[in-house]
Amino acid sequence: MMQPPFYINLIQISPMPRRLLKVVAVRFKWQNLRQIKKSGYKIVNGQLQTILFGPEIAAEGIFPLLDTLERDASISDMLHVAVSRQKSDDILSASNYEQAPNIGTYLDRLINTAVVNERLISSTLHEFLRDYFEVGKDPMVPMLYVDDNKVEVNSIGAMQDDRLVGEFTLEEAFYVRLLNGTFHSGSAEVEIKTDLVKEYLSEFVTDEMYEESFIVVIDKLNNKMNRTLISKDPLKFHVELDVSARVIEMNQRVDLDIPEALKIIEEQSELHLKEEAEKILKEAQEMNSDIFGFGQEYSTHVRDKRLTKEEWRELYPDMEVDITINLDIERFGIIH
Amino acid sequence: MKTPLQIPIDKKIKAVYLLLIIHTMQVGVGIAGLPRFIFAEAKQDSWISLLLAGIIIHIVVAIIIFVLRTYPNTDLLGVLSYCFGNIFGKILGMIFTFYFFLVFLSILLNYVEFVQVFIFPRMPSWFISLLLISLVFYAVYSGLRVAVGTCIVFYFATFWIALLLIEPITMIEFDHYFPIFHASPTEILEGARITTYSLLGFELLWLIYPFIQDQRKIGRYAQGAVAITILYGLYVVIVSIGYFSADQLEEKIWPLLTMFKILSLPMFERFDILAVALWMMVILPNLIMFAWMISYSCKRVCGFKQKHSLVAFLLVALIISSIVQKRENVNAFTTFIGEIGFGFGILFPLLILPFAIFHRWKGKKQS
Structure with a gap:
């Protein structure tokens, strides 16, 4: 058998x-x-x-x-x-x-x-x-x-x-994905200075609980990316990210029902995401590894001859990228 | 041979069948490698080449029908003897028959190779050929109507394979299509020329014409078939360009079959194996119709009984396919067929066109 x-x-x-x-x-x-x-x-x-x-x-x-x-x-x-x-x-x-x-x-x-x-x-x-x-x-x-x-x-x-x-x-891989295009889930931790939202803190927060900064965890992100080549010489890209998310955790109670408070949290998170994304991009450029596919985008704009790998390895480390992030917090759970 | 053919009504077929027969004949082993051939020439502008080839084939089909309508109910061999006289007509007819035989052989050899590469590496070529050839024999032995019926059945048994590309479609990278209009006109033309091998098969019209019952409608169905084929080709080519990166596509021998490799279902882990097996049903109509064409034109040219010539040439094909083994030879042979196919398929109708115009003009003057 x-x-x-x-x-x-x-x-x-x-x-x-x-x-x-x-x-x-x-x-x-x-x-x-x-x-x-x-x-x-x-x-x-x-x-x-x-x-x-x-x-x-x-x-x-x-x-x-x-x-x-x-x-x-x-x-x-x-x-x-x-x-x-x-x-x-x-x-x-x-x-x-x-x-x-x-x-x-x-x-x-x-x-x-x-x-x-x-x-x-x-x-x-x-x-x-x-x-x-x-x-x-x-x-x-x-x-x-x-x-x-x-x-x-x-x-x-x-x-x-x-x-x-x-x-x-x-954790850093999250930002790699952010710069890589569309995705439908993920989460990020953002640190925010408490002073910025001082007036919106809910009344339960006593002085002992007060800390300099607090953590917001945003989750279930949706990401839409728009990558455009601004100029070839010097090489410059503009990346626009539309991210929508929900808050799942905050270790300071901030009244998110107040639009201003939500706005501050959004702005701070945008800033944080942007900084992190830029940091990751810099690191990848130092490694000279284009895991984001900027070169692929660039090659679609090269008409006279085909881009070669060597040419791109030369260009990539000095590439400049402007990142704009528009974060939209859609929901924040069953409490505010 | 000049006498109009008298085909009894019970041997005739409706023109509407041409829609599927010509389409199934054009789609076969060629389309599996098509994306690579075109891409090697025209890169991301391959779809332009394909469209161009489509237009050319539409025109050629129109010319074939025009030529056939010029002479009273006859086929390729009748047309040849009208234009070149009986003796030259016969010689040319034999050359054509031999060309059909070579095409038949190239389809057979290529499919045998698919099976050996994808499923059974150690299965002997003669065995696979024997299985195919016995099916071909069975279908053609009973005459044209059975052959046509088989083609229709196999078409409906396999057309859904195209839908399997849905998975590769989700993985398309749109950057691969840009910049558009990057290829030079010569590259695009070269791509269009190379495409023709994959889209041959409309030569069937030359022989099947007298068998059509409602010949008035032949144009719309033949052209419809070509249009379906072109759309199908565009679909395959566009998906492959998006799915593979440039250098990757060029190194795949059969991009279409490779695209099936990412399909996986819980109860069917490796769908590509099934796809290759099903591909047999895609190429069988080609083999069957070519076998009919060969045996029928043997009968017309040399007067052999169709059944005898069928058996004879199928045996020869079986022997040859068991001798030719190497990828290198199959590849060279296929390229060669592509080259001569361009001549027989595309250039020949253009060559014969002035004769037909002259014949019509003469006829008008006499009346």
Whole structure:
């Protein structure tokens, strides 16, 4: 009787695994699986869901390793490309993977739910390669980290072509998404000086509770982005963001029914979002990784010849961007 | 051969069927690679090339119908012998038959390759060909009406595949279409020329014309079929340009099939496998109609019995398809068919047009 096939749902590529030498990894085509027969099952790769790169390989460039995945028609374009912050062996030997049958399925679920909830930007094989080939756009990948024997996603990696050049925490990733265009969910924390809304504080707030500043958490954001090229020389973009949101948490009671109070909160939040977004943009420019796709936009305005990657790498770090954010707080829960 | 053909009424078909037959004949293996071919030439302006090719094909179809109407109820071989005399007409007829055979072969080889790349890497070519060829034999053996009926059934069995592109459509990047009008006129023309291979198939008109019951209506249905094909092609090309980035699109051999790779349903994880299998039903009408054309023109030119020539050439096709294996050869062959197809499909009607005009003018003078 034929044995049921055993689906590989994860492959690991790391320069320092126990069995796989780096040279082998580069010329690899499931070699570690083909060289050694380690399973009583027939092994097929149609269900591959995640490909995990160790940090050293990611820093060197992963495109050569993706060739086999792209070439092989039996591999789905929907598999996740991920990078680990530690050795990928550590990730795979984490023993706590909730109710998933194995670590591979757990990683797939971990990334999938984060993408569906818009905590991460999806980086499937197709999307990774699309951005890699695109002139003026760089891919992003989820970064996995093992803590207390459990794998978590705690940042996103910014690539320059296929090399990992930097990372943003998940909180910063929110601003990356903000500059990247439309999304429908997310949340941000904004710190506001209490003095600004002093007169609108509700009467419950006693002097002991009074603090210099307080935190507002806004959530369920909708974002509409309008990106326009203002001038080519010097290179300057204008990004206009229309964001609508609701307040879900404030650690000082401010009477939001008063339009002026709401206005101040909106203005302060806009300011905060703008500062953060500018900071993230600066960092990405320093890494010279255009994860926002400004170059893609720029290339649609270049008529005489096609923009090349090298040209854009020269232009990108000195690009100037004006950001305007219009925040609209639509709701603030069942209390005011 | 000059005598008007007498086709019994029970062998004739209604003109309305042309709407689907010509459309299914034009859509086949070609469209799977079409976005890459055009994109390599005209980049993001590919859709302009395609529209241009569409206009050209509309004109060519109009010319074919004009030529056929000039002579009394005859087909390509009758037209050839009117224009070039009996002997040359026969030779040209044989060349045409051979060309149809090459097209048939290129469709077969390309589909065999789809199956081997996507689903069964180790399945021998002859086996896949045998399965297809036996179906083709079955459909054509029983005559034109059965062949046409099969095409109609397969059309309705597969037209919904186009709707599967809804998933790639949600992932379109609009920046990919700009700047518009970037390609030079030569690039656009070259793109239009390359498109023709994917849109060949309207040559069927040359042979099926005497079999049409209401010949008055032939124009509107044939043109309608071409229009549907062009819209379909535009749809596929526009989605692929938006979905892939430029260099990525150029490295995909069959962009259309690759786009199916992101489809995944809970109970059907890998929809692309099914899509390739279903593609068989898209190409079967092509194979069936070409097989009919080949066997029928063999009968007209050489007087062989249609059934005998059908068996003979299907066997030859089977043998050839089991010999040709390499991607490189299939690719070179397909490109070659594209080149000569341009001549037979597009240039030939233009060449024959003056003869028809002359014939009409002469006829008018005599009466």
